[in-house]
Amino acid sequence: MISDAIDNDQVEILLNDVLESHGYDFLEYSHASIKRRISRLYALDNFVSFAEFRYTVRTDKQYFKRFLEEITVNVTEMFRDPSFYKALRNDVLPVLGTYPFIRIWVAGCSTGEEAYSLAIVLKELNLLNKSLIYATDINPSVLEKAKKGMFPLNYLKQYSENYLRSGGTKDFSTYYTANYSLAKFDESLNSKMIFSTHNLVSDHSFNEFQLILCRNVLIYFDKDLQHKVFNLFDGSIEKLGYLALGSKESLEFWPKAKEYKRVQMEKIWRKL
């Protein structure tokens, strides 16, 4: 368990260092979460003093890679919230299917589980051929994992259950081959994916999309930053395109929310 070794001032010092030395801005992240992540890493890596920790984070490029991977949350799963994927399958993607070409952005894709889930649904709707999924994350090392499309085999039972509950009708195991402790997903799925780093805090819009998926990313941002990111998404969604958020996230307090219409009970909004 985490000791209370890092205080609020130290968090601030560290995050300012990170911005100055590495160009990553975490100052508008939710404080409680980021403090917990930092304290956890500090304890995990057995630093003897805050000064040593600070120096290492500031100067050691290799360690900073670890820092970045550990203080951002990279927990994800396939077909998380099956009812959400059911709504995508039944209500959203068929509408996009009427377009000649479908561009989707999975923002904050982490190790790729959502992008692969989406590709499976697109494939079953015969839409994958004309789709392109842009999967981005702040963190280059998780993108390397995402590109490989290999997920721990021991999670697959859960993923398969999620898939069936989301309205999937195939045998889920046809999508991967088991390879020791990993499940390697079919390459036809990631042939339609483009992986790239993108920082929602500092990078701009790079295309127009009919669907943006950004689930369980915004919970780590403070309100102002959430609104900035909504503006970024707003500038990246076509008219009548969709924005999908995590089960506890909402557009509700964003000033432009009235220009979006909620799709049923899910955390999916359509731009009017």
Next chain:
Amino acid sequence: MAETVISNSCSALIIGGSAGSLDVLLEIFPALRNDISFPIILVVHRKASNESLLTDLLQSRTKLQVNEAEEKEFLTSGKVFIAPADYHLLVEEDQSISLDYSEKVNYSRPSIDVTFQSAAEIFKEKLVCILLSGSNADGVEGLKIVNNLGGKVVIQDPNTAIMPYMPQQAVINVRPHVILDGHDMADYINNLNG
């Protein structure tokens, strides 16, 4: 246990429970006074799919407003905030709620430890934490921090708990503490009112 509380300094109450805690909660909630002067946060281990079941169950037994916590929502007195299934719940400096989908702690998300610790850092000696029945040791480390920061630790008497392991671990590892029978919890909470 004749514990009289002469205290008007409770800023927040957190109740943590796991297996076997629902019975106690169902006993506590109907007996709570309607003018509770602090927010109550509930962290209960449960399956990810039973979303609103717990909320509905408790709401039907109290006049206090019971809601599943929304992210960035402010803690307000007299309301009950339930940590959503599959998210950790943390408390910010401005007493708003942050949700977090990071790794499970003690095989649990929400983890009682996470919320106890986070709230302890904000409310310090004005925090009261209750740990109920359960079969893992989640909550124990959090209670230590609550103690260190001057908050009050209340543990369900393991002899009255359906699953005694969790409260037992707390009794062994966290000092000082108050031990209460499940039946006496509601009175204790009502007396915390400022």
